[in-house]
Amino acid sequence: MKKLAAAVLASTALILASCGQASTDEWALHGRDHQEQRYSPLDQINRENVAQLGLAWHYQFESDRGQEATPIQADGVIYTSVAWSVVYALDAETGELLWSYDPQVPREALADACCDAVNRGVALRRDRVFVGTLDGRLIALNSRTGELVWSVDTVDHSVPGRHYTITGAPRVVKDKIVIGNAGAEFGVRGYVTAYDAASGEQAWRFYLTPNPEGRADGAASDDVMRDVVQQTWSPGEWTISGGGGTAWDSMTYDPDTNLLFIGAGNGSPFDFYRRSGGQGDNLFLSSIVAVNPDTGAYVWHYQTSPSDSWDYTATQHMIATRLTINGQERDVLMQAPKNGYFYVLDRRTGELLSATPYAPVTWSTGVDMETGRPILAENAHYQTGTALLQPGPFGAHSWQAMSFSPRTGLVYIPVQLMGGGYARDPNFQRRPVGQNVAIQLPEFPQDQLAAIRAATTGQLVAWDPVAGRARWTVEHPYFLNGGTLVTAGDLVFQGNAEGHLVAYDATNGEQVWSYDAGTGIIAPPISYRINGQQYIAIMVGFGGAGAIVGRVVPDRPRMPGRLLVFRLGGTAEAPAYDPPPSAPIDVTGITSRGNADLGMAEYNRTCATCHGGNASVAYNADLRRSGALRSEELWRSVVIDGALEDNGMIAFRDVLTPREAENIRAYVLRHARQSQRRGEE
Structure with a gap:
């Protein structure tokens, strides 16, 4: 229990983190640093000795759903979350359980979740651990004991029947904890809220779509809503459904500019219920929005997919760094959102610096660099019938984190090669349960479906953000794979759907090490150092959104999630999984009077x-x-x-x-x- 005693005081890492810096040894923030680069400066594990990497310890959880969390490590403790928003604290050297906390999320909350009962991690500030729960609460726990300090309901109850959830990790921004929400597909209005870390008192709220009733909300965004946003929406069914635009995953705080960048999601229902005569961009759907984190005041925005009709969210991971572009050093923000383009923006002004496809794109023929707008392909809004487009609604890149190495200058992106069919639902009526997106998913014949499945694969792409092209690519047989970690040892770590954690040479993509985890991996790894020993840690457990797409992911039953932790010379062994029995029923002779x-x-x-x-x-x-x-x-x-x-x-x-x-x-x-x-x- 010596680690618990150490956790009484804020560590040097946490003090540095609050100032925008990050300890070399610890992973105290979601992306390790505020810039969310997911780059570890540790190099004890490197290309020359990675073959000696072995399991140091493991911990098995009760949860058998998708495990998406990025663990947080500080003061010798690892904090992580599993499905149903349950939080664990473990000794980072031994794996000993220190405490766990179950927020008792009602199981019916799953009906409001688009993509499993997942949770992408906790936040840590001084002696408190923060977690967002599937049913919409933000909870503060004592980091030493796991005892509840405070809990707030983040859900907007001004309009009854809103089906909000939280699956994303909170972010620490100075003395505040910032959290978004999910539920656009079900009919909600997206927003981000900042709370005082000490008391849980709401500091500000920024709405990402206009008030359906046209009234002010008393929020920091009211002026921009009235003067900029409202005019980009037409009256329609969205005033009942809420409009969408949820910030369900990525946010990045930049201490250099004192800006918080928010990734906004898709619209609900789809665009023909939001735009009269096909006009209107529907701000801030599928946009990056910069706000002042002290007040929540709007500063700038860039919209990646105006009038989103495709579920091309801009909630994907954003990385802040400095790049030399055309001979000039620029403070930039980089994102590879669902729509297939890699964007480099000036993070001070939102100016578009480049937009280049990092995956196959057919919905657009390019981006107009003068206006920053995509050039739409014919029938991109499927206004004249079914459209088969790339990417599909799962996107060319989803929530799985990418990483950036200042040593190689490359961004390591988990890419999804998956198209999609879009058609309007002529019989759409809003329903109290289930999705309300007003599109029909076409059902393909078996021969065509087989071809689609064969083309649905994944990649690990090492992307040069200055040149706007891939430097190397690793092919994956399945589209759904884990997030990435890059280290000063010139190694990229990524888990995959087949159940392997793999290390690649960051300079050329050569595989240099692999470990069979026994079940699929979708979470990103982290790295930390204790007593001079570097560790690699990752949550394993298959599930989430991609697991609902049959026959394009490995067909396996749910397995209990695990936290696996590795070090050089590790000799621990995790027991093999014992798969639960699963056999199809014989449907011979079973009939139905249904159609x-x-x-x-x-x-x-x-x-x-x-x-x-x-x-x-x-x-x-x-x-x-x-x-x-x-x-x-x-x-x-x-x-x-x-x-x-x-x-x-x-x-x-x-x-x-x-x-x-x-x-x-x-x-x-x-x-x-x-x-x-x-x-x-």
């Missing part, structure tokens, strides 16, 4: 969020294997009556009629029969 074609539309509106397109996800309750398929009564008990509500499967009695539920069963049965004929396990 499978009608069920397809109902399924896509109600079920695809969790169970995937084409009813094909094995990871998150593959419905083709569900025993409830055996009869209409069993199916209704789950879907309508809520027999599995304690497991997070809510009742849809207020959304679906029994006939609609049976149509969905008929649709799933059709896919179960197809799967059975193909002999899929």
